[in-house]
Amino acid sequence: MDLLELMAKRRSVRKFTDEPLSQEQLDRILDAGLLAPTSMNRRPCTFYAVTDKDTLAEISACKKAGGTFIKDAPAAIVVFGDEAKADTWMEDTSIALSFMMLEAESIGISTCFVQIAFRKGQDGSDAEDNLRSLFHVPQSYRISGILALGKADQKPAPYDTAKLDRSCIVKI
Numbered sequence: 001m002d003l004l005e006l007m008a009k010r011r012s013v014r015k016f017t018d019e020p021l022s023q024e025q026l027d028r029i030l031d032a033g034l035l036a037p038t039s040m041n042r043r044p045c046t047f048y049a050v051t052d053k054d055t056l057a058e059i060s061a062c063k064k065a066g067g068t069f070i071k072d073a074p075a076a077i078v079v080f081g082d083e084a085k086a087d088t089w090m091e092d093t094s095i096a097l098s099f100m101m102l103e104a105e106s107i108g109i110s111t112c113f114v115q116i117a118f119r120k121g122q123d124g125s126d127a128e129d130n131l132r133s134l135f136h137v138p139q140s141y142r143i144s145g146i147l148a149l150g151k152a153d154q155k156p157a158p159y160d161t162a163k164l165d166r167s168c169i170v171k172i
């Protein structure tokens, strides 16, 4: 399948089957994260690949809304970007998340990006602080988002490239 077709097929999935990811699937997806470019090749990212059910439930409790489905996902990858290493942590982590999304899609695993930076926890706390505490990482470890992963139970239809809204494109 060509890359554009794969991108059209990728949709955010928030309801997964119980089927676990194989170690090989998880490793391929993590390799994609490692292959992502980073500014000045500073590589500030640390990847926590989580399949432990209790930890998945704890991750989902770190954010007030929009990520509760992580507790029922077979896996999640939390990407920390060390701002002490790179002021581009936001871009570096987001590109790594995007690469992993596409590799996952290519092997039949669906994903959803869950926003963490600038989001609240359940009790008005900070979602990033909650995750840093959970994983015992330093304050300089920032988190743009988490990738929820699994086999889709419900998946929206692929995009039709013929119907893309091209009004936001300016060609000069």
Ligand SMILES: Cc1cc2nc3c(=O)[nH]c(=O)nc-3n(C[C@H](O)[C@H](O)[C@H](O)COP(=O)(O)O)c2cc1C
Pocket (backbone or CB within 6 Å): 010, 011, 012, 013, 014, 065, 066, 067, 112, 113, 114, 115, 116, 145, 156
């Ligand atoms: C930066 C970013 C943050 C997102 N945060 C969340 C989130 O916190 N919770 C969620 O359910 N979906 C989240 N999404 C998924 C978007 O809602 C989704 O990508 C968008 O509605 C388009 O749908 P599609 O991914 O199926 O094309 C996020 C996506 C991006 C790119």
